[in-house]
Amino acid sequence: MLLVLLAILAALVGIGVAEAALPQLGRLLRTTAALICAAGLVAVALDLVLALPAETLQLPFGPPGVGLTLALDGLSGFFLLVVFISSGAALFAARDEPLAGAPLIPVFVAGMVITLLAGDGFTLFLGFETMSAASWLLILSHGLPLAAAKAGRLYMTMAIAGALTLLGAMAVGFGVGGDFAAWRAAPPTGLRAAAFLFLVLAGAGSKAGLPPLHGWLPIAHPAAPAPVSAMMSGAMTKVALYVIVRLLFDLAGPNPPLWWGVPLLIMGSLGALLGAARANFETDIKAVLASSTIENIGVIAVALGLALTARAAHLPLLASLALGAALLHVLGHGINKTLMFLVAGAVDHQAGSRRLDRLGGLIHFMPVTAVCAIAGAASLAALPPMVGFASIWMVFQSLLTAPRLGSFVLQMLIPIVALLLAGGGALALSAMLRLIGVTFLGRPRAVRTAGAHETRLPISLLFVGLAAASAVFGLLPGLALRLASPALQILTGTDLSGRAGWFGVGTQATGGAYYGALPIAAILAAIVAAVWLLLRRHPALSRRARAWDCGYAAPPPFLPFGDTTTQYGAASLSEPLGRTLGVPLFDWQMATSIPEPGETRPARFGVVWYDPVLRFLHAPVLRARDWLADRAELIQRLTIRRTLAMMVAALVALLVIVAILEQS
């Protein structure tokens, strides 16, 4: 199976090269790439269902002394599944778009696949950096040059900082060289282990969007073209989570200390709350979605932290429940976020804007897209019977069964984590309602919106397929958990067999809490069908009339969509939240300017807010980068004598290092 994946990897890189050489074949090549992803999806799913044994492959090339090792096991297989779904859908949707950076998209996918297939530290880093660099170039190639450069600069800085931290983590934890099998045999201990944990969380966490390094996501993810945003949010954040799981769960040994899960619990719950809160204040569709990604990554991180703690406390059943919840959420979020970003791209293309204040009423012009978006948003907002509810149910169940874990501090932490998660969940629902309501329902807020049309049939079918996948995994969570079973076996020694069946998921094999996804959906469907039949059997009078609108007068004929200012919009829907929650979190303020009597300017009424993380955490990193860049500039202005002297000094320094290393 590894050879098949290697071939897929080679094909992806080949398509990237071919697209650079023959841009006129772009449509064909991207379709082929999507088909290749589909083939990879089938291969990996087969691998997981048949529970094939783990494979390792030593490549005959690579850096001397280190080499390149590829490995495939249940964990990388499950994440590959998500990457292939997300990338395949995004590549298919990107078919018809004239993208400047198109050759980089297959390379970006290849980078993610390499990271997941890595069998040693160097390969992991190579894949991670390919992924970062390709997505950075894709951001730069899109949109207005100035905005793209600003987002790209932030993204690159965070990526470099994250890469250096991750490299440091691997060096601190395991030293240089050796593949994962050797690393697994000698896990870090003591202070080194603690340093390793925090470096991993900072390095991979900044890519995944774990607080406090999450502020850049809602700026950088939306800056890319829609299919690339879909892959960045849907797949790349998951690859970063995979790196965390691989390094902390697998390579750091089976018995890390009990407190290792605590940073993940704290970061995750804060991320869930902050991300969901920010999603309520963003006014760009894609920024709302990227903020929602922070929330979902937070939920996954909480489940991971719980699994890590439970495993350290020798509670394999709880550990597998929490890890299963995390993996189910990874899959569900991967599907839904890809769908929603692609929908955002379609809306941008059809209605000419991504700003919520320029949209509205799109369900009349794009009905299929709107229904799929409602399904995706329902899943992101954790509404039954979608997949988002199944995974959140499992996360909360593992939190509710966890309190007898560890010391008093940890016991008290868990209800507070649950509290933050529940607050985040309520806010996520509000954010999704606002997104769907303002974009698709109501009246258009700009005339341009009325020019929108339904997306073409293949893309509509893609949306329907993704929404259906989200519903199927919601109705049959056992199916997805079956795919996660090899990963659970590797990491916790047990899986959810006996607890997750066809009809639903339970916390215990017998007794305990149980979520019967299929029975509940059947009852819901039966009631809907019964009432609908009753409605059909006895048709009553029904007619259309002007909206009642509390008896207000009809709008004048020159306003075809009524008075646009009377409709609740992006800012007004989150106004009560802003007054209470936005003030402490984001320094939310109303910005009003009322003209004096006699002045001719209009009165303005708006809202200003900022994310303090950006100002206090990301800004210093950016400044440090600029400072370093300025210092590096000096090297270019050196005279020939100084250049030669510097080269000699560098050579001597390297020789000294080699001498010291040889002696020890």
Next chain:
Amino acid sequence: MIQLAGLLAWLLHAGLVALAAPALTGFTRKLRANLQGRRGPPLLQTWRDLIRLWRKETVLADNASPVSEVAPLVIFAASATAALLVPSFALGLSTAATSDLLLITGLFALCRAATALAAMDAGTWFGGIGISRESLLSFFAEPALLLVFFTLALVAGSTNLDHIADVLRTGALGLRVSLGLGLAAAISVGLTTLGRLPIGNPSTHLELAMLHESMTLEFSGRSLALIEAGAQLRFFTWLALLATIFIPFGIAPAGDILDWPRGLLTFGAKMLLLTCALCFFEACVARMRIFRVPELLGIALMLALLAVLFLFVSQGYT
């Protein structure tokens, strides 16, 4: 045999819910009016209203999308499913295995989502007021409710409602401080999600006093009948939830058919007690300013957190 009895009990429960839910709302209106010195509508008025709305013409807004037609169905179905899951007079119904507290919360969230989408569909501003306010209140209410569930799960070891009721009924738990605090928090959350006084006022259509009604102003005829029936079912479900968890006495086991009449009678008495308490409370308080409600819910949140804390301390921590 036991399964058959469970099915029979469930069917009886379904019939009880269908008949009693509108009647309960009617009774509440009547009692509240009487306490305020008015005569109030007849007890069966809610039934008559539903039938009248069912026969009336449905007027949809010009620019209403299919969402306006589907949302009332979803609201009704989700409310009815939640009502079917909460045990009333007997434990061990056919749905006992899936009657999970988190699932019931999820179904209520589904109602909230469908109502909000329906409210935004016509593009009028009244719906927006309700949605924006509800998103504020739910941010405080849902964590408080979750912590109440946390307390219950700690006591009973599961979030299965049937199991919780059974443990609280049979276990010699005595009077628990945590459960009392949890009850206070649950009542605050319930008043908020049902839009009762002092948070919302279910009997006015004044802009300043509205929470949920503002979202359904554009609906008429059968759609409105479904929405109203859904609201009545949710009211019934909430009271049944409080009765089952916090007054768990006298619930009959579904397998023992001869015990059912006693179960029905005690269930009726419990609902009567809760309704009277609610009406008396509503007759005594005035509505709060909307931005004062987070303070109330913040107190509920703190009470729920205290409940968990007390439980940890009283059970010892290891």
